[in-house]
Amino acid sequence: MSDRPDISTVGELRSSGHTFRTLRTEIRENLLAALSAGENPWPGLHGFSRTVLPQVERALLAGHDIALLGERGQGKTRLLRTLAALLDEWAPVIEGSELGEHPFDPITDASRARAAELGDDLPIVWRHRDERYVEKLATPDTSVADLIGDVDPMRVAEGRRLGDPETIHYGLVPRSHRGIVAINELPDLAERIQVSLLNVMEERDVQIRGYVLRLPLDVLVVATANPEDYTNRGRIITPLKDRFGAEIRTHYPIELDDEIAIITQEAHLGADVPPAVLEILSRFARNLRESSAVDQSSGVSARFAIAGAETVAAAALHRATVRGEDRAVARVVDVRTAVDVLGGKVEFEVGEEGREDELLEHVLRTATAETVRAHLAGIDLGPLVAAIEAADEVVTTGEQVTAAEFLASLPEIPGRADGGQAGDDESAGDDGRSSDGGESAGDGSSGDRTTGDDETAGDVYDQVAARLGATDDGSRASAVELALEGLFLARRISKETGDGETVYG
Structure with missing residues (x-):
């Protein structure tokens, strides 16, 4: 691991020549750089080099969300965890930002107000690539609040209006803004919980308790599932399957x-x-x-x-x-x-x-x-x-x-x-x-x-x-x-x- 950059303000970041890239652009360019240099972007994965990995690479280059389908013990989770290596090792975020926003692209009202007020003095911190990969094991007791968010009664009690975006406690997906969200065993999520992901994956906004927050979330959603003919615990609802740009079948080692x-x-x-x-x-x-x-x-x-x-x-x-x-x-x-x-x-x-x-x-x-x-x-x-x-x-x-x-x-x-x-x-x-x-x-x-x-x-x-x-x-x-x-x-x-x-x- 290289040392954390010592740049601490937006002004210093801009002077360093840093440029803003969307998450999918970042992954695409880093993957292409690794391939052109002859490096293996998938260390530790065996048996997928001629089958699964080319499909994954094409999906990432196309900027697609990915669902991996396969029986137990085929390396699906390990494959997902290697995706973090395609992110920049260190990424700048606005200090104190709940959603980890890029200093050049704030998306919440609070961060925009701070950026306008402080200008080049806006403080920043650096997040390692491992912090930008979040993994969630889908369980039947997972709620919409866990994934998307909910109104925080403590913030309402502090005097904020109920309709104020500041009263919302964001869930796992919004907090992974500019990162990768991996959901293991997606069919185990109740169908009504799967519905909550529809807008996040397509319209990229968040709906909480009747409030629609136009947050241009920049997340890559990847998921694993057993084939539907095996799992009896549930299924991926059709609208959600349609939102995954790539469905890739894994397999046991051939050789x-x-x-x-x-x-x-x-x-x-x-x-x-x-x-x-x-x-x-x-x-x-x-x-x-x-x-x-x-x-x-x-x-x-x-x-x-x-x-x-x-x-x-x-x-x-x-x-x-x-x-x-x-x-x-x-x-x-x-x-x-x-x-x-x-x-x-x-x-x-x-x-x-x-x-x-x-x-x-x-x-x-x-x-x-x-x-x-x-x-x-x-x-x-x-x-x-x-x-x-x-x-x-x-x-x-x-x-x-x-x-x-x-x-x-x-x-x-x-x-x-x-x-x-x-x-x-x-x-x-x-x-x-x-x-x-x-x-x-x-x-x-x-x-x-x-x-x-x-x-x-x-x-x-x-x-x-x-x-x-x-x-x-x-x-x-x-x-x-x-x-x-x-x-x-x-x-x-x-x-x-x-x-x-x-x-x-």
């Missing part, structure tokens, strides 16, 4: 990388969560959005995967604290703990009652199998299977099993001189179990990747660790667990779970 980027950016992780584990959670959320068993009209929020990542990290931190590990690293076994607490965030179709846990488990297996194929294709995991069979022992992991204990339970595998490929008997179908003609969890069928030179030496554990970038015990244990889970899903080995432990054998 997997964008989904992962959102989790990485938004999640507050208390432990290290390897990229492969984040990918499982991302694929899990994406597959739920495509499942016919899930009520897609309610959506599967991006917060689902974010909360999942935070829960997985918490499980790793808990284990490291209780068992005395130096570094907390999440593993595949921790993903199960996230699913246990996230099921309530998904709304299933009515006919799926009683099968929720089964459906979640099925989708999780699919997400895990896809991640295994994406990262371990081309690595021959056959020696690991053979070693488990030859040792006639089991590999134990679990919520309270440390990385060192897990690695110690792995059977020894002789080093290999080649990075051979697994056969078709490692196939894992779309449901995470074996299927005829399915893609192999490690046969390279998901791409042309084969084991590179860095994978031609050492045993299977080294190859898996190298492929996933594992460099210490924690991340190495996470990588090998992923390989074991892939073998289980391909029905190469068995798995039993219970009492917080998972046994592969």
